[in-house]
Amino acid sequence: MQAARKRENANRDKAVTALYGSQWQKARAVFLREHPLCVGCATTGSITPASVVDHVIPHRGDVRQFWNRENWQPLCKPCHDTKTAREDGGFGRARIQTAKTDSDEA
Numbered sequence: 001m002q003a004a005r006k007r008e009n010a011n012r013d014k015a016v017t018a019l020y021g022s023q024w025q026k027a028r029a030v031f032l033r034e035h036p037l038c039v040g041c042a043t044t045g046s047i048t049p050a051s052v053v054d055h056v057i058p059h060r061g062d063v064r065q066f067w068n069r070e071n072w073q074p075l076c077k078p079c080h081d082t083k084t085a086r087e088d089g090g091f092g093r094a095r096i097q098t099a100k101t102d103s104d105e106a
């Protein structure tokens with residue numbers, strides 16, 4: 001049923017929002033104190049302070065995955081945004097073909 005599915009999504013959204021409460025704020029502050037540097041930038045040799053605690057595997061409302069510290073990583077905002085954009089369907093987007101011809105070549 002359409003309505004049921006809609007309600008399910010709304011419930012999940014509410015549940016996800018509820019996860020990011022004061023308990024999370026406290027936990028992420030502790031985590032960032034212990035892991036102050038962005039792991040994304042570290043792979044390219046840059047040292048950047050992390051400001052976001054990212055879930056390596058998106059938790060999608062799964063409470064166990066959400067609180068699993070093994071699944072947390074410190075990221076800076078730009079790295080987090082890049083990762084999120086990729087997860088939200090950046091892949092599979094058709095690449096625009098450049099209209100380049102070989103006619104100039106002999």
Ligand SMILES: [Zn+2]
Pocket residue numbers: 038039040041042048075076077078079080
């Ligand atoms: Zn970074």
